[in-house]
Amino acid sequence: MPPEKxxxxxxxxxxxxxxxxxxxxxxxxxxxxxxxxSFYFQYGHQSIADLGHTVLCFEGISELAASEIEDEVLWDGxxxxxxxxxxxxxxxxxxxxxxxxxxxxxxxxxxxxLAAYKEIHGKMDVWLREQLPKPDEMKPDAYGxxxxxxAFDVAxxxxxxxxxxNVGQVTSIRTLEKQIRxxxxxxxxxxxxxxxxxxxxxxxxxxxxxxxxxAEPLAPTLARHADxxxxxxxxxxxxxxxxxxNFSAQPEFVPRVDLLRPSDTLTEIAATLLYPVCDYPFRxxxxxxxxxxxxxxxxxxxxxxxxxxxxxxxxxxxxGGQYCYDMxxxxxxxxxxxxxRRCHQYRxxxxxxxxxxxPAQLIQAGAEPAYRAAMDAALETMQRLPxxxxxxxxxxxxRSRFLFKMDFAEAEYISRVRSGVKGHFxxxxxxxEMKLRLEEQEPELxxxxxxxxxxxxxxxxx
Numbered sequence: 001m002p003p004e005k006x007x008x009x010x011x012x013x014x015x016x017x018x019x020x021x022x023x024x025x026x027x028x029x030x031x032x033x034x035x036x037x038s039f040y041f042q043y044g045h046q047s048i049a050d051l052g053h054t055v056l057c058f059e060g061i062s063e064l065a066a067s068e069i070e071d072e073v074l075w076d077g078x079x080x081x082x083x084x085x086x087x088x089x090x091x092x093x094x095x096x097x098x099x100x101x102x103x104x105x106x107x108x109x110x111x112x113x114l115a116a117y118k119e120i121h122g123k124m125d126v127w128l129r130e131q132l133p134k135p136d137e138m139k140p141d142a143y144g145x146x147x148x149x150x151a152f153d154v155a156x157x158x159x160x161x162x163x164x165x166n167v168g169q170v171t172s173i174r175t176l177e178k179q180i181r182x183x184x185x186x187x188x189x190x191x192x193x194x195x196x197x198x199x200x201x202x203x204x205x206x207x208x209x210x211x212x213x214x215a216e217p218l219a220p221t222l223a224r225h226a227d228x229x230x231x232x233x234x235x236x237x238x239x240x241x242x243x244x245x246n247f248s249a250q251p252e253f254v255p256r257v258d259l260l261r262p263s264d265t266l267t268e269i270a271a272t273l274l275y276p277v278c279d280y281p282f283r284x285x286x287x288x289x290x291x292x293x294x295x296x297x298x299x300x301x302x303x304x305x306x307x308x309x310x311x312x313x314x315x316x317x318x319x320g321g322q323y324c325y326d327m328x329x330x331x332x333x334x335x336x337x338x339x340x341r342r343c344h345q346y347r348x349x350x351x352x353x354x355x356x357x358x359p360a361q362l363i364q365a366g367a368e369p370a371y372r373a374a375m376d377a378a379l380e381t382m383q384r385l386p387x388x389x390x391x392x393x394x395x396x397x398x399r400s401r402f403l404f405k406m407d408f409a410e411a412e413y414i415s416r417v418r419s420g421v422k423g424h425f426x427x428x429x430x431x432x433e434m435k436l437r438l439e440e441q442e443p444e445l446x447x448x449x450x451x452x453x454x455x456x457x458x459x460x461x462x
Contacts, residue, residue: 003052049174116374157397
């Protein structure tokens with residue numbers, strides 16, 4: 001069934017004595033668009049839109065756009081893996097904002113990164129085969145795939161936000177509406193264009209029909225109402241202005257993975273709202289805000305809410321969390337950590353000013369000079385490009401700052417699953433550090449996390 005008709009049938013099912021078959025038959029002869037216009041968009045019964053699901057695929061988009069697509073708590077999907085596919089021949093996406101000399105500079109830097117990526121992968125493949133000979137019991141094809149994956153684990157540090165990928169997603173039409181509205185106010189032109197394309201796709205006949213007998217649009221009512229999320233856009237501008245005028249702090253050292261247990265909800269929410277519009281560690285922001293008067297902390301909340309409309313949900317920053325992990329990690333690791341949905345995630349701007357990681361295996365293989373030359377050149381070029389287009393050139397090996405807020409059960413799950421020997425070494429280390437930080441503050445809870453130390457390895461297992 002088309003998603004809107006499915007939502008109508010299940011909503012009616014919950015509001016009548018009819019069986020589901022009777023409700024489906026009813027919907028076949030009644031107007032689902034009229035029903036959603038009244039009950040969803042006029043009366044605000046938003047849970048109705050959770051009952052219809054859509055499948056959308058995004059092809060030939062940038063990794064940056066893919067990250068923005070996936071930035072939903074209630075989201076299910078898959079993206080093209082950088083671990084099992086060779087990206088050296090894929091080319092890259094050029095930001096629509098770039099023209100003339102800026103575009104030529106970006107393209108030259110992108111080509112240089114892909115050339116270095118291919119070179120590093122070849123060196124790592126040779127070195128890994130020397131270090132890890134094929135076991136007699138392992139088939140050659142399986143051995144080759146494992147070696148290639150481990151080589152890509154290192155080479156992918158030279159991929160960047162502009163490389164192309166594909167994403168397939170399954171979401172409710174309620175989540176899809178929020179997603180479209182968020183896309184339409186993105187700082188990135190590519191993402192704004194995607195928002196328009198998704199809305200148009202909702203109003204059109206599906207691209208891949210399961211049955212030729214019922215060719216109906218996916219969600220035409222949604223397409224009419226998916227307007228830009230002005231509240232998200234305006235509140236971000238308001239908070240940015242307020243922070244520039246009112247917030248300052250002394251820089252301080254914090255570990256790569258820093259865990260906080262906020263004791264005051266008002267302080268935590270105010271600090272979380274300020275985090276995306278600042279460039280300080282979360283601990284610094286939280287400790288600074290905690291020293292403020294209650295009136296000043298409340299002012300941050302008022303600024304965040306002053307442009308809120310009747311149908312606008314509160315910003316994510318108002319969602320509290322028990323454990324707040326502030327992470328200065330590489331982009332590749334973030335792409336994997338980003339998949340965990342049962343937590344609230346926030347990021348700072350991709351500035352390119354936080355340095356980059358150098359994999360130990362790369363040093364051992366003698367490929368460090370070529371790697372550093374490529375990374376340094378890309379980051380230097382990035383600073384010469386206009387924002388936000390420059391962010392497309394940020395390599396996956398570069399560090400950026402992210403805040404993950406979660407309960408203990410999610411902290412345990414991420415630490416246990418992501419630290420396993422099958423995983424990428426970067427996020428394995430991060431997952432292990434998450435366990436250590438929690439164990440330092442909550443020994444009795446930390447001991448319950450069965451995480452795998454990063455020094456335990458099985459390179460030929462995937």
